[in-house]
Amino acid sequence: MSIVAPTQFSFKIPAWFTIEPQSVATFDRSYIILAVAMYMIGLVMVASSSMPVAERLFDNPFHFVIRHMIYICLSLLIAGATLQIPMAKWHQHSGNLLLLGMGLLVVVLLVGRTVNGSTRWIVVGPITVQAAEPAKLFFFCYLAAYLVRRRDEVLENVKGFIKPLVVFGALASLLLFQPDLGTVIVMFVTTFGLLFLAGAKLWQFISIAAVGLSAIAALAYFSPYRWARVTSFLDPWKDPFGSGYQLTQSLMAYGRGEITGQGLGNSIQKLEYLPEAHTDFVMAVLAEEFGFIGITIVLLLSMTLVFKALMLGRKAVQKEKYFEGFFAFAIGIWFSFQAAVNIGASAGIVPTKGLTMPLISYGGSSMIIMTIALVVLIRIDHEMRLQTIQATASHKKKGGRK
Template sequence: MKKQRRFWINDMEALTYIMFILIIIGTINICSASLITAYTDFENPYYFLTRHLISILVGLVAFAASSRFNYKRLSHPNWQMGLIAITILSLAAVLLFGITVNGSRRWLPLGFMQFQPSELAKIVTIIISSSYLGRCLDKKLPITIDPRKNIVFIVCLVIAGFVEAQPDMGTAMIILGIPIALYFIAGLDKKWMGIICGVGAILLAFLATFQPYRLDRLKSYWDPWSRAQDDGYQIVQSILAIGSGEFSGMGLGHGFSKYSYLPESHTDFAFAVLCQEMGFIGALVMFFLLIAMAFYFIKIALHTKDNFGKMLVCGIMLLIVGQAAANMAMVVGLLPVIGFPLPFISYGGTSLILNMTSMGLVLSVNRHNKTTQTNSGNNTVYTKK
């Protein structure tokens, strides 16, 4: 029987290929979307592209290192205390010495680049939550957020509080929301599910309305066209950009939204430029790549015997695919404008580097778990090492 041809030989290779395809698409999109802003602000049309390419090189080193690093070491208390200390200190430093852009302090100047500690906070809260939940599952302990039994959830709350103080509600929601989702996946007690849902809804309503600009964003979300020259301007321009791309797009570099019509065209709203220039076809390619990525994340999680590794893969899947889905929903107007970047597509050096590091950790889980993946004919067989 003729051997069936395969695009890749295992799940690790599949995830790696998909990640690099997304990075290539993102690089092309950033080059196009940022040309006008880069020339206007820095008199160099390739300013953002150059910095993005440097971030890719750093990310490749981080990806290679984390994929060969034994992820199980991250469950050791010393590693976790170190990660928590670095995260909280860097977040505190942002509030004291950070660079203010559009009314928010989110970046620390490091001379050759700017570092965004809130991106580090995302992966650190996933690591510490996965470690706690893994231990509970190993020992068959009840999953709880009772502060008398679970200090990890309190640490996540503190970290999210630091990020909210910048202010950055969108990132704070990710930092707290992904660990909560992991608790649900692990089997959180129904009583605590009800408490989280109730308190979370009240807290979310309060945070979304206690500052005037957030309330204005909610109003523009419900009816952006009536506020098209005010708070609804960005989402209206985003929808117009997407619609103008039609089926096949205007062609790479030919989109007009980047000519100061669409704010944040190379960052949070990069997907709108992609749709305008690559059309429905480009959006569909993005959609299927993310679906494929989620599929292989789930396959790796299901074949991981170590509960810490299983929860870590689920958390990183939510970080990459979940954040991408939220960004795309925001750009098309299904969610309010709350600042979710599109992983591997939106411009942002810290985000790109740490997302590539996270992908490396998933490969580490697959490499160090208790099963070995082999191919037998047309079937994939998993055997113990």
């Protein structure tokens, strides 16, 4: 008598979605899919949110849309070139990249363009570069390389732990002269998270957290315009036509969006009621036009990208590719925190910080640097896949000889 086993149903995750290479593919296509999806959402939302202000300023409603398309095309061209750079070159030149980032921050203070009281842009002909964006990426590259060289020193004594914080302090000082506290906070949180993942001791984190939070609180309290942002964030309706104006308009956009939104193009707040609707507050317009569902889709895309970056970093560290692993960790933390601050500021969860939504908001420097960071993840994944394929081929060749 034979016993027939019951049929078992199993769900197989699509190969393109997983971190593990399921085939001989030499790169993870899901990064491309996520990037294209976020590019397209950003292009549609910049088009929708920027037309009223573009019509008034330039007598051309498509001014910002055309420039955003140029930024995307330029980002893709630079991405193609960056993809050819081996990770060993990033590691080798991490110190030079850090010096380049610091140099850009010095140059912007000397000859930069001032907009709304902040000096953050270097103008070279038709090209405008926001110096803080490449400085972030280059600092994270340097930090990953430092943790590879000095990991034992970081884990064992205070001196190794303090050194990267001194470099961070120098960059933070240059950024605060612009002033750009938002970028400083992003770099601080990413540095904090990366040191934690590298295995630094708990007391060191408590110390750096206490010092960092105290410094940020002091910078906010003793700066009138920053303190006005904090107080208006706590109660924006107290002064809805003054310090709380931008946030109250953003909250109205979220409120009008409800679950499904008012429909593409039907936002009222973008009709120049909400300042910076196509840059820092593009997510408020998206919430008004596509509602909770639209915001959820963007959050899922961002969360998937961050999750894949962190899992890629974990896999690289497990394979003892520490520089690649720490760099991937830094990019994942950076993406997640900046997205959280951008959406949180527009929703009234955190004070306004002027940070863009990665791969979605209008802004050439941010778009290009975020794309380069994404390409770095693709390159890390590509090199690890090639290593696996070569190891498998070598193993099969040895087996054949036997």
